[in-house]
Amino acid sequence: MAEYKLHYFDAPGAAEPIRIAFAVSGIPFDDCRIPFAEFPAKKPEFPLGQVPVLELKDGTMITQGFAILRYVGSLNPSVGLYPQSDLMKRLRIDELMDMVKDIQVKTAASMKMSEEMKMQTRKALAEEEIPFVFGKVNEMIGDKKFATGDKMTIVDLLLTNMMEVFTSGYIDGYPTTLCDAYTNLKRIQSNVHADPRVTAWREKREAFTHPTIRQMVLKLHYFDIAGIAFEDVRIKPADWPAKKEANVYPMNQLPGLEFEDGTMVCQSSAILRYIASLNPSANFYPADIRERLRVDEMLGIVADVRAKIGATIYMTDESQKEAARKVLAEETLPFYLARIEKIIDGHKFSVGDNLSIADLELVGMLEWLASGVLSGIPIDIVDGYPHLSKLRCLVGENPAVFLWREKREIKTQN
Numbered sequence: 001m002a003e004y005k006l007h008y009f010d011a012p013g014a015a016e017p018i019r020i021a022f023a024v025s026g027i028p029f030d031d032c033r034i035p036f037a038e039f040p041a042k043k044p045e046f047p048l049g050q051v052p053v054l055e056l057k058d059g060t061m062i063t064q065g066f067a068i069l070r071y072v073g074s075l076n077p078s079v080g081l082y083p084q085s086d087l088m089k090r091l092r093i094d095e096l097m098d099m100v101k102d103i104q105v106k107t108a109a110s111m112k113m114s115e116e117m118k119m120q121t122r123k124a125l126a127e128e129e130i131p132f133v134f135g136k137v138n139e140m141i142g143d144k145k146f147a148t149g150d151k152m153t154i155v156d157l158l159l160t161n162m163m164e165v166f167t168s169g170y171i172d173g174y175p176t177t178l179c180d181a182y183t184n185l186k187r188i189q190s191n192v193h194a195d196p197r198v199t200a201w202r203e204k205r206e207a208f209t210h211p212t213i214r215q216m217v218l219k220l221h222y223f224d225i226a227g228i229a230f231e232d233v234r235i236k237p238a239d240w241p242a243k244k245e246a247n248v249y250p251m252n253q254l255p256g257l258e259f260e261d262g263t264m265v266c267q268s269s270a271i272l273r274y275i276a277s278l279n280p281s282a283n284f285y286p287a288d289i290r291e292r293l294r295v296d297e298m299l300g301i302v303a304d305v306r307a308k309i310g311a312t313i314y315m316t317d318e319s320q321k322e323a324a325r326k327v328l329a330e331e332t333l334p335f336y337l338a339r340i341e342k343i344i345d346g347h348k349f350s351v352g353d354n355l356s357i358a359d360l361e362l363v364g365m366l367e368w369l370a371s372g373v374l375s376g377i378p379i380d381i382v383d384g385y386p387h388l389s390k391l392r393c394l395v396g397e398n399p400a401v402f403l404w405r406e407k408r409e410i411k412t413q414n
Contacts (some may be wrong), residue, residue: 017157023201025076062301094270122173298358325376
């Protein structure tokens with residue numbers, strides 16, 4: 001029996017980049033495919049009732065596809081799918097992965113809509129959002145062989161898979177020509193397909209019953225904890241439209257991390273992982289890939305929750321927003337909070353005995369929920385979870401966090 005079991009539907013979807021990463025790395029795994037009709041009965045077996053899930057030899061189950069992909073990409077360092085020593089390259093990989101995640105979140109939101117609303121949303125995505133992101137990614141790639149250089153990495157597998165999903169013709173509302181204009185992306189797709197290890201995997205894998213499916217889908221005070229100097233550049237909301245118009249930031253969104261040479265990197269999770277890696281002795285993003293898998297899993301769970309909340313923020317119909325927030329408060333948030341509470345049971349912090357970026361991200365979300373700024377979300381919503389309450393206290397009492405909060409400037413509201 002293989003050391004790893006990958007659970008997913010009998011389809012490429014979110015699991016295919018992980019399967020290919022296993023194959024390219026030369027690591028055996030059990031490809032456990034679940035027929036769609038059987039999934040409702042199997043949902044309770046998985047921590048969050050969703051897949052993909054990576055099952056380890058000891059029975060531990062890990063959720064979050066991106067966390068799993070990073071972990072599998074780290075198992076064979078000689079292959080270099082997710083470099084361990086080149087922090088800048090890893091930052092670029094993470095940045096692109098989060099840009100892909102942004103698209104996944106927006107496309108996934110359309111799946112539960114009425115047919116009319118679904119097609120309107122997908123039309124807007126196909127004509128505006130996706131071309132904007134793909135255009136930026138295409139520009140960032142330039143003339144490189146792969147997305148971040150001359151070697152294939154996990155983000156190349158991810159981008160290739162996303163292009164195949166969008167151009168498959170299986171998802172209504174997305175034209176099969178959607179990616180035709182992005183020559184750099186198409187070159188990467190061709191280079192991935194031409195890799196002998198990828199070719200070998202595709203030839204030997206069993207045929208899918210579903211060729212494709214709809215994808216399931218800073219913390220700047222942290223710089224201070226790591227003891228690294230930075231310039232805290234704050235932009236007033238009134239000044240933001242002009243900044244966007246000037247294309248100061250790659251994706252016209254914040255946060256942005258600017259280097260001394262003027263290089264600008266977006267995507268908060270990518271920035272967070274990078275900063276956490278600058279001071280290895282702090283161990284905020286562990287060097288041990290098994291520990292890091294757990295950190296990435298928690299980051300992914302928090303991102304899922306934030307995305308579900310975020311989907312309600314820009315609703316213009318107040319009655320629709322109120323109804324959506326009611327579902328969040330009574331169903332969605334209790335579901336996730338209870339499972340996070342169970343995950344951290346027995347640990348001092350969220351994924352072990354040491355403070356990590358997972359704790360900062362998780363506590364940041366908990367404080368957001370309890371802040372009172374989200375109408376319809378009761379401020380005591382996290383009070384019934386003793387482990388989460390304890391974690392909030394531990395993070396707040398950390399000397400570096402405490403000192404930063406004491407000395408930081410109060411944020412303006414205009």
